[in-house]
Amino acid sequence: MVDTLILLGPPGSGKGTQAALLRDELGFELLSTGALLRAAREAGTETGRRAAAFMDRGDLVPDDVVATVVEHAIAELAGRRVILDGFPRTVAQARSLDGALGERRVDAVVLIDVPDEEVVRRIADRRQGRSDDTAETARARLRVYHRETEPLAAHYGERGLLRRVDGAGAPDSVAAEIRTAIA
Ligand code: AMP
DSSP states (O other): OOOOOOOOOOTTSSSSHHHHHHHHHHOEEEHHHHHHHHHHHHOHHHHHHHHHHHHTTOOOOHHHHHHHHHHHHHHTTTOOOOOSSSSSOSHHHHHHHHHHHHHOOOOOOEEEEEHHHHHHHHHHHOOOOOOOOOOHHHHHHHHHHHIIIIHHHHHHTTTTTTEEETTTTHHHHHHHHHHHHHH
């Protein structure tokens, strides 16, 4: 049984959408570092203030800032099935995640594959009012993804945890693929 699931994929690959579908269908709790950081910004906390400029540039927020929100959220989700959306984003974060999980283990990592051109097109179309949803930051976030986050595929592949799904289809068919991948 998969109790601790990581969703990986480029910005605009539909991780947030898929996480919400899996929550509704399979009863997972969601832990989205992007959502937690946006909430911290809106609340005007110290963490939110430290994160803001990095987010607006499409850069990664420093690990120690992210670690603060993650540790707190993981502790609150003890004993529940959890999807990590947007975390870890670096190999260093993956290592610190193992420590933060304690007795828990990562059970599966699903990488939602979407080609770069499609990512840029989707983000340009998205414009949900997020301050980081511009064509320029989309390209910056994509570069950061390839440089910092994509190496996690090899990291988790070596541990036998990685499953790839094609993210090009409609949300429901991607969700069906993910359910099969973690069944
Ligand atoms: P997301 O909603 O996952 O696309 O995240 C939006 C922005 O929040 C990213 O572009 C980063 O600036 C920041 N962020 C979210 N999660 C992380 C993370 N695990 N490490 C560093 N920065 C993050």
